[in-house]
Amino acid sequence: MNRFAFFPGCLIPARHPAMEFAIRHTLPKLGIEIVDLEGASCCPDPIYFKSKDKLSWLSVAARNLTLAEDLGLDIFTNCSGCTATLSETYHLLEDETLRAQVNERLSKIGRTYQATSRVRHIATLVRDVAGYDAVRESVVRPLEGLKVAIHYGCHLLKPSRIMQVDDPNNPTVMENLVTALGATPVRHRNWYLCCGKACQTEQVPDDMMHDLLGTVNEEEADILCMICPTCFGQFDHGQMKVSRKFDEDFHTPPIYYFQLLAFAQGVPYDKLGFERQRFKPECLRRFETAPQPAGDPAHTGAQGKNSA
Amino acid sequence: MSKARRDSDSAGSASTPPADIVRVNFEFRRELARKVEGNLAGFCYQCGACVGDCPSATYGGGFNPREIMLKVLYGLGEELLTEDSILWQCTNCYNCHERCPQDVKPVEVIISLKNMLSDLGIYPDNVDKVIKAFEETGRTTPVNPAVQRQRERFGLPPLPPVPVDEIRQLIEPDNAEPRAGARADADKGGTE
Structure with a gap:
């Protein structure tokens, strides 16, 4: 079993617990053991607190990394923002002067940052540690015929030299993760656009989302799959807002990849918290009634009565 | 700016310097350089590679990372550190960081400028x-x-x-x- 320290961040455990549930359900099936980190704080976020004081931001991020160092484990994140903060901290603290400054602050709480724990985004953990074949083998409900538009978001890929996840101009990790579920990934023309959540005006993200959702509609995708909880919010309540503002019918349900994986691994639709979304991926229900592979212990036909 | 310069040139009056001449505010630049990665704009040669993929430049009205770097080079802090600063239009997408051939990391310079706004209590x-x-x-x-x-x-x-x-x-x-x-x-x- 491969053991990794789990850095859940703020948004997923406190606003989208269904995503955390899906992660804790799916990773063990891929041979990855989750080790919880005690005493972790916000990463801190790379938008707000970083804009107050970068040195404080680095110091708190370094503290979080030392928690994984204590366990002698690499750390993985489920949020692209947390990955950005922790990866950038790991990168910047290769600078000896900066590391000394940060360690001086950490000494106040009896800690020392040593750069012994690598930072991994959960998508690369699955790709590089488990492998796409393990994902494919874990699937009991192949999502055949499901058209999945993909939104990479920004911080998973960029800055590529620091994130070291994939080619930012032509990434493949999400397409491959979706293909492993038996679904068909769709790359819409505006796939590279930002979700706009961090922009402190309304007009820029609204106009950008309008263009982005327009090309998602052109592809007639069944769902829009993403790997970042901040992007998810933009595509759920944000999509409704943009639909109203422009009086256009945008309606592609967003879904966090690990919930889709959990569903494909046999977790009932009604156990995955989709009822809390503005746009519900009801199209998945057709796979629940599909015949299950014979002798599969994850067969769950009798469940699913607590629908919302 | 260019029109004003032409006018003053054609007038031929060498005694009064053009009113739009820029004097670099080095104190502002020194203070920015104290922030983590705040000194990187010094490597900017104004190629504009950061602009093409910038969502705020594409969709907004007036946000331009190259111009922000130019203002930093000139030390025009009073134009950047305002109550209604344009810096907050940045989406933090990191495209400029990805594209810059000089490793200026414009987004990081912008965040360092926001650190200065924080020092001023303007948020x-x-x-x-x-x-x-x-x-x-x-x-x-x-x-x-x-x-x-x-x-x-x-x-x-x-x-x-x-x-x-x-x-x-x-x-x-x-x-x-x-x-x-x-x-x-x-x-x-x-x-x-």
Whole structure:
């Protein structure tokens, strides 16, 4: 079993617990053991607190990394923002002067940052540690015929030299993760656009989302799959807002990849918290009634009565 | 600018310098350089590679990372560090960081400029709100009984409190760090 320290961040455990549930359900099936980190704080976020004081931001991020160092484990994140903060901290603290400054602050709480724990985004953990074949083998409900538009978001890929996840101009990790579920990934023309959540005006993200959702509609995708909880919010309540503002019918349900994986691994639709979304991926229900592979212990036909 | 220069040139009056001449404010640049990666604009040769993929330049009216770097080079702090600063239009997408051939990391320079805004206590309310939530609870997303009930429904353990005292010690400004140019009340504006 491969053991990794789990850095859940703020948004997923406190606003989208269904995503955390899906992660804790799916990773063990891929041979990855989750080790919880005690005493972790916000990463801190790379938008707000970083804009107050970068040195404080680095110091708190370094503290979080030392928690994984204590366990002698690499750390993985489920949020692209947390990955950005922790990866950038790991990168910047290769600078000896900066590391000394940060360690001086950490000494106040009896800690020392040593750069012994690598930072991994959960998508690369699955790709590089488990492998796409393990994902494919874990699937009991192949999502055949499901058209999945993909939104990479920004911080998973960029800055590529620091994130070291994939080619930012032509990434493949999400397409491959979706293909492993038996679904068909769709790359819409505006796939590279930002979700706009961090922009402190309304007009820029609204106009950008309008263009982005327009090309998602052109592809007639069944769902829009993403790997970042901040992007998810933009595509759920944000999509409704943009639909109203422009009086256009945008309606592609967003879904966090690990919930889709959990569903494909046999977790009932009604156990995955989709009822809390503005746009519900009801199209998945057709796979629940599909015949299950014979002798599969994850067969769950009798469940699913607590629908919302 | 070019028209004004032509007019003054054609007038041929060498005695009065053009009114639009830029004098570099080195004090502003020195203060920016004290921020982490705040000195990187010095490598900018104004090629504009950062502009093409910038969502705020594409969709906004007036945000242009190359121009922001130029203003930094000139030290035009008074144009950048305003109540209604254009810096907040940045989406933090990191495309400029990816594209820059000089490793200027324009987004990081912009964030360093925001650190200077923080020293001045000039902050949008919603940014301030998230920062305060972090400083008070160690999290940016509030944890309340409804959240804990949601978690229970998914069989997840309740979220434990964050050791906020440790966080507070880490984010106190170092005495050793010069904070020249910061107004005396700046820290009160951003903390507590």
